[in-house]
Amino acid sequence: MRPVKVENKQLIEGLFKVFREKGYEGASLNELAEKAGLKKASLYHRFPEGKKQIGMAVLLHSSEWLHTNLYQLLADKNIAATERLEMALSRISELYNQGKETCILRSLSMESGMQIFGEEIKGEMNRWIKYFAQLGLDFGFTEEEALKKGKESLVKVQGSLIVANAMSDTDIFVSSLAEIRELFDK
Amino acid sequence: MRPVKVENKQLIEGLFKVFREKGYEGASLNELAEKAGLKKASLYHRFPEGKKQIGMAVLLHSSEWLHTNLYQLLADKNIAATERLEMALSRISELYNQGKETCILRSLSMESGMQIFGEEIKGEMNRWIKYFAQLGLDFGFTEEEALKKGKESLVKVQGSLIVANAMSDTDIFVSSLAEIRELFDK
DNA sequence: TGAATTATACCGAACGTTCGGTAATAAATA
DNA sequence: TATTTATTACCGAACGTTCGGTATAATTCA
Numbered sequence: 002m003r004p005v006k007v008e009n010k011q012l013i014e015g016l017f018k019v020f021r022e023k024g025y026e027g028a029s030l031n032e033l034a035e036k037a038g039l040k041k042a043s044l045y046h047r048f049p050e051g052k053k054q055i056g057m058a059v060l061l062h063s064s065e066w067l068h069t070n071l072y073q074l075l076a077d078k079n080i081a082a083t084e085r086l087e088m089a090l091s092r093i094s095e096l097y098n099q100g101k102e103t104c105i106l107r108s109l110s111m112e113s114g115m116q117i118f119g120e121e122i123k124g125e126m127n128r129w130i131k132y133f134a135q136l137g138l139d140f141g142f143t144e145e146e147a148l149k150k151g152k153e154s155l156v157k158v159q160g161s162l163i164v165a166n167a168m169s170d171t172d173i174f175v176s177s178l179a180e181i182r183e184l185f186d187k
Numbered sequence: 188m189r190p191v192k193v194e195n196k197q198l199i200e201g202l203f204k205v206f207r208e209k210g211y212e213g214a215s216l217n218e219l220a221e222k223a224g225l226k227k228a229s230l231y232h233r234f235p236e237g238k239k240q241i242g243m244a245v246l247l248h249s250s251e252w253l254h255t256n257l258y259q260l261l262a263d264k265n266i267a268a269t270e271r272l273e274m275a276l277s278r279i280s281e282l283y284n285q286g287k288e289t290c291i292l293r294s295l296s297m298e299s300g301m302q303i304f305g306e307e308i309k310g311e312m313n314r315w316i317k318y319f320a321q322l323g324l325d326f327g328f329t330e331e332e333a334l335k336k337g338k339e340s341l342v343k344v345q346g347s348l349i350v351a352n353a354m355s356d357t358d359i360f361v362s363s364l365a366e367i368r369e370l371f372d373k
Numbered sequence: 374t375g376a377a378t379t380a381t382a383c384c385g386a387a388c389g390t391t392c393g394g395t396a397a398t399a400a401a402t403a
Numbered sequence: 404t405a406t407t408t409a410t411t412a413c414c415g416a417a418c419g420t421t422c423g424g425t426a427t428a429a430t431t432c433a
Contacts, residue, residue, distance in 0.1 A: 002397090002398060002399060002400095002409095002410060002411050002412085003396075003397040003398045003399085003410075003411050003412045003413080004397075004398070004411095004412080005411095005412065005413095006412075006413070022297075022298045023212070023297060023298055023299065024210060024212065024213075024297045025213075026209070026210065026212040026213040027210075027211075027212040027213075027297055027298065027299050029387080029388070029389085030388075030389055030390080031387085031388085031389095039412095039413075039414090040413070040414050040415080041389090041390090041414085042390090042391080042392085042413070042414055042415075042416090043412070043413045043414065045389095045390070045391075046411085046412060046413065046414095047412090051389070051390065052389065052390090106349075106353065107293075107349055108297065110349065110352065110353045111208075111209060111210045111213060111294065112208045112209055112213070113209065113213050115352075115353070119353075122353050123353055123354050123355070126350060126353055126354055127354070149362070152350070152359055152362070153366070155346070155350055156342075156343060156346035156347045156349075156350055156359065156363055157342060157343075157346060158346070159345070159346040159349045159350055160341070160342035160343060160344070160345040160346020160347070160349070161342045161346070163292075163293055163296065163342075163345045163346070163349070164312060164338070164341055164342055164345055166296065166301075167292065167296045167301070167305075167308050167309055167312055168309050168312055168313070169309070173338055173342065176335070176338070177342060180339070190378090190431090190432080191378075192378080192379075215421080215422070215423085216422075216423055216424080217421085217422085217423095225379080226379065226380055226381085227380095227423090227424085228379070228380065228381080228382095228424090228425080228426090229378070229379050229380075231423095231424070231425075232377090232378065232379075233378095237423070237424065238423065238424090374433105375432105375433090376431100376432095376433085377430100377431085377432085377433100378429105378430080378431075378432095379428105379429080379430070379431085380427100380428085380429070380430085381426105381427085381428075381429090382425100382426085382427085382428095383424100383425080383426075383427100384423105384424080384425075384426090385422100385423100385424095386421105386422075386423090386424105387420105387421085387422065387423095388419105388420075388421065388422070389418100389419100389420085389421100390417100390418075390419090390420100391416100391417085391418065391419105392415105392416090392417085392418090393414105393415095393416095393417105394413100394414090394415090394416105395412100395413080395414080395415100396411100396412080396413070396414095397410100397411085397412075397413095398409105398410085398411080398412095399408100399409085399410080399411095400407105400408080400409075400410090401406100401407080401408070401409085402405100402406080402407070402408085403404100403405080403406075403407090
């Protein structure tokens, strides 16, 4: 069998960047192919169902990253809650390149994207809230308090990414991460 | 002179909704014209410079709404700070239809929109922060504290709109407005 | 009538998608 | 080992459709 020109991981990451920067409608097959290192027709060999399937693969890739690098950490009771929080914030900062890059969930959550990926995006946000709420419980908060903090952490990350990007001011993102820290551990 | 078929205000509001829901790339001229109640060519009569000009008009319309309905209120020293805050939150809730609708700044702030409207979006966010920071001063906070609260209010609104829309859960938006209240007046 | 507004028809370019064919490798055969 | 065969990966070219945009004619009203 002929070997692939671009490995799957590298391929998805190239596609991911285009969707994150341009959104679903803004990401053209030509640019997707270019950034992926393949021709347009070859993309259709890898993803026979086309653009929607590519978006889905990108979303799945993000979901796996979060599960491996964030959620598993947040749920690891062998690590003290304070340290878990610290590490989680550090990985979130890494994920969004210190606030210089937006979130794929936001990029794909305009109306056209929601019609295709609505359930996946909603599911991912629910997972974020759930795992941060779990951390809240480990910090000793009540279930209600913890759930609220889970939601606040998501709102802060999403909001600060929007504002930081629009204003070219990553300090807002960095500050928001600090506020999430204080939300749990003060 | 022949009267217009669709009045300017109504026209802009129709165009506004399309850009807010679909983003810049996702808003096609055919749909813009349809929702505006005009044909495409008639849109070009009203906006000879095309789509960019339409987006700019929509953005300006939003800016004026904010100035008239929010910023003037926030700066009105004849009203007690607490009441000003309360009224401001109420108008924000109205603006975003209790969290059921997103913010045009977010919709137009993907890469393609930022290249066209970057300065306008940045300016509008700065204005939001400035006026809420001013309110913070009136609440007796230091300049530094007030500025931080201004930024937090913007982050909370933007973030909660994203999450509320993606999760079809307007409670998150409502809660976030309550958190902004507590941020200033507790 | 004359000017303004709207509508029809159209344009080149770009869109997502498809297809026929070629390149590259592994497996099978001689 | 050398050659053929099968399988998969890739790509150029073209598809029909829609894009943003533009002529030009018809309509409307001062």
